[in-house]
């Protein structure tokens with residue numbers, strides 16, 4: 001086991017070296033109780049494989065994780081009858097992908113947190129430039145072109161992050177089996193020179 005994995009509490013739970021209240025599991029994922037719950041029944045769904053961010057999961061892991069999240073959420077609804085189950089993924093504290101499933105009731109901390117975020121989203125002057133109709137159109141265009149021109153469908157490219165583009169460029173450059181590889185090179189070379 002690498003240091004990264006032995007330092008990771010979720011990897012230790014997956015290997016059975018750390019106790020956890022596992023609720024459900026399948027071949028690629030586990031659902032377990034969060035040990036610092038925001039509400040009774042607050043669960044986490046994690047992949048068995050160590051990857052820091054949920055968008056690094058394979059298609060099979062993604063399907064497994066979200067299927068388990070849905071089943072677990074239905075169980076939370078039936079057991080505790082919250083208004084609904086909030087789902088989100090972050091992972092700054094524990095860099096092993098995990099989905100939060102939090103039973104949510106009107107006015108509770110999770111509800112107030114997301115209401116505050118929505119208030120900020122709609123009113124913040126710092127975000128006004130992004131809400132402009134032209135800016136939204138430009139953003140959508142950037143995201144659409146990223147998929148079409150690079151030819152990747154899993155969406156891990158961040159159009160605003162030059163590092164992300166360079167990563168794709170390098171992966172494609174050394175991938176002999178990438179469909180459309182030859183056609184993409186001139187565009188990627190151009191992009192490379194523009195960015196570095």
Ligand SMILES: [Zn+2]
Pocket residue numbers: 004005008009010011012049050051095096
């Ligand atoms: Zn891990």
